[in-house]
Amino acid sequence: METIEILLLIFLGIISYFIVKRSVANLTTTPIWLLWLVLMTPPLLLTVWMLILGEKEPLPLPLMVIPFVLCPLLYWWLIQKGRPIPAPEETTDSPTDLPLELSKNPRPLTPDEEKSLRKCFPWGVYYLQAVDYRPQAILCRGRLKSNPEQAYQTVRENVEDKFGDRFLLIFQEGVANKPFFALVPNPRSETQNIATTDAAEVLQRPKLILGLFLITLFTTTLVGAAFTGITPEQFQANPRLLLQGLPYSLALMFILGVHEFSHYGAAIYYHIRTTLPYFIPIPFFLGTMGAFIQMRSPVPHRRALFDIAFAGPIGGFLVTVPLLIWGLSLSEVVELSDRASLLNFEALDPRFSLFLAVMGKLTLGDRLGVNMAINLHPLAIAAYLGVIVTALNLMPVGQLDGGHIVHAMFGQRTASIIGQIARLLMLLFAFARQEFIIWALVLLFMPNTNEPALNDVTELDNRRDFLGLCALTLLVIILLPLPGKLASVLGV
Template sequence: MAADNATTIFFALVALGTIGWGFVRARPYGKLGILTWLQSIILLAPWLLFFGLFSLGIYVNFALILFLFLMAAGVYIYLGRRLREMGQEEMLRERVARMLAEEKARADLKAEGDSVSPDRPGEHQPTDVSTPDALSPQPLPSLPPAAFKAVPPDDLQKIKGIFGIDTFFATETIPYQDGVIFKGNLRGEAQVSYERMATKLQQVLGDYYRLYLVADPTDRPTAIVLPSTNAPRVLTLPQQILAVGIFLVTVFTALERGGLQYGFELLESFDRLREALPIGLGLVTILVGHELGHWFMARRHQVRLGFPFFIPSWQLGSFGAITRFESVLPNRSVLFDISLAGPAVGGILALVALGLGLVLPPGDLGIALPTPFFQGSLLVGTLGRLCLGGQLQDATVMLHPLFVAGWLGLVITALNLVPLGQLDGGRIVQAIYGRKTAGRTTIAAIVFLIVASLSNPVVLYWAILAVFLQRQQERPSLEELTEPDDNRALWGLAALLLMVLVLLPFTPSLASRLGIGAPGGILSLM
């Protein structure tokens, strides 16, 4: 109980601190920044209200909270539309100011008898600006024109030369940040046209610039050229050390979760470490396998991944890990492959542990589980019924501890497959269906987690972390227009189906008809 209270206070302080930090960062951008900050927390307001009152022992009517959630969703949509309008207005003002500044500079140079001499590509020193904000259809606060260095006229002419009537026919040129946007018409297949244009760009300007082929907010093909320095940032040595430290903490919380299953806390009864090892090490193996799945697939596609930042949890042992890309992805198919590889490996390991736990003899470390627990998951309940048969109609069943490790691993895998932002599920949806659909599923997933958290504190903690740390979509790939093939789409649907089967419980009537669990309601290991 003390650990739960400490965890609750910790996450509350983190949530409030993050909100305040976001406001401080948004203020310099004026009204646009404040609205962006407000939109980011509007869906959390009723949730935080409920959470705060609940912590104080005040219970609010569920219908009132649900009404506030619906109102918050409406405000969220309204603010999104207003931000898009303001973002377009800000972009136009920036374009006009930049064009006037460039014309004035040319006039001054001409008056002095000097000619404009562009820098060599290797001499540019543009400001490091994050690529996804520049390419995302979601409007973000624009920085002052002085913060960016315009593309030199000579470079701009060479860039225009990479387009043609057989690849991309540019009809409009828009200076933007350190690069330039080209609107026009795409000719031929997107992947073939992109490869030809990217090759030409590399031939005329080397590796200094990078070409993106994306869809604008109206779904029109758009070419964007940005300096290669606008790349994901690599983790610093202190950040890597922090990641290793958090992993060690996660190993401890996984062992602690194993101890709690036997009714003791590891810090108070370290001499009972042996009892916690099967569950703790089994869970760590699943977590590490998940991250290795990402890493091996990324290596296959020559994409760099940063160190995973594992998220410790008293309830589950861990919520998984946050892993960032440290290089730009070539296309959506690569995004899909890397995103799916982690849950695939972790899910398989979890299913193996679960199956072994069902068929192996319990041994001296066997765990007595109440059978109503099996009603809490369609997948776990079905597998339990197939392996245990009529034993699930008893009050309890004795199982090998690997079963608990497998079950926890499945829950963690399923939570990471929720189609939200930069979670594995969000990346999978973005890769298959595009950014617009991924944005809608993110909003739906946030609402779902908020409602589900009213009855499950574990979902509450996970939702806070997911919404604050990973709700943003993944940065665009170099070539965003080509969709993954049908086989990848089917595998993606299978992954989302796994999430549903793990997290969705049986109805009491269905569980009774199938003989899953003795009467007494649904229990949960969480």
């Protein structure tokens, strides 16, 4: 167990360093290593405590509260301390998270081109008042005179007619409910042959994708064999025993694959250039850190953003449920002991999750009673991890699927506030269940904003709003511990 904790700490340290570097390197002059060290202090303290005194000796409340409160505040203060002083003319109305930049010419449009640009905004659709040149974009501010969808479509068609594919047109929320347009350079200009590069980008690095898939299949099968009780000595004596790890590996890879291909299918539906899933193998713990896809072109509107984000976790969850029922039916019931925890698959306490407790009771029936835990079958372990993956991805923070969902539902500014609240709640939740501390820290490291859709103003329809609320409700059901009264009713 000590080896696993050390490896997890090392892995968390590596991942968190790159996350911190990616998220704040362009925002502050404070050294990245110092910011990383501040955020790594709480998990480092917790790991050292557990290695010295063990899991049975709880971390004293002051040592738990003070670092987890002061370190995030110190992290924020260090970022602010190193922020460059903005120019006096800068305002809060500027496009966010746009990696592209205009040329160094402060006015990249000629006077004639600017006149043509102003003509792209009919006064009855969007009354243009000012054109500002910024390093990342040309900002066009004014008053919206029609519905956002009509305004965006009209202005986009006019801009494309005047400038071709020279710019991407972004429609973003502004202060005081005044949306504005931003023109940013199009990295795929007409000089590139899009028709011949689409297939290459979708299947970019096929050998790497296939190689990572096969390696991940091997590492998960190796871990699955260990879950069945096979020791390294037994495996070396009879390599065929590795096949006993296939129920775990195939189920987990299937869940992760359906999750990512659901994203992939939704992205293709909206004509977004997308890579196939990349699986991430690790030779210990769970055998993998999941999978991901990369979208190579911008999302057209908030409806597409919602559909792509929603498809992944829900698609994965729909195949997880029957696998969970199957796996639980093959599992054994054991007495609840001090060893029971969220990550102890030999004595899992299902009461930490309302969803898992109900599923366990429905599947195991009277076998799962009071003071009983579950010794998970490898298939059940894979499905259980599928539930955890669903909950993690539905967290309404930054670039997670849940962050995209609330962004699409409420807009980028409100989604940022929701993300900050979710981070704080998860950190408080980790105080009660220390198993969630790594989860809370990952959310803390993660950037809380994501790139806007091209039309980031038009709101969703009622059906998508309802589905989004259902997704967030599912998150709560998974994370909410089983209430005492309901436990009495279920007899667990």
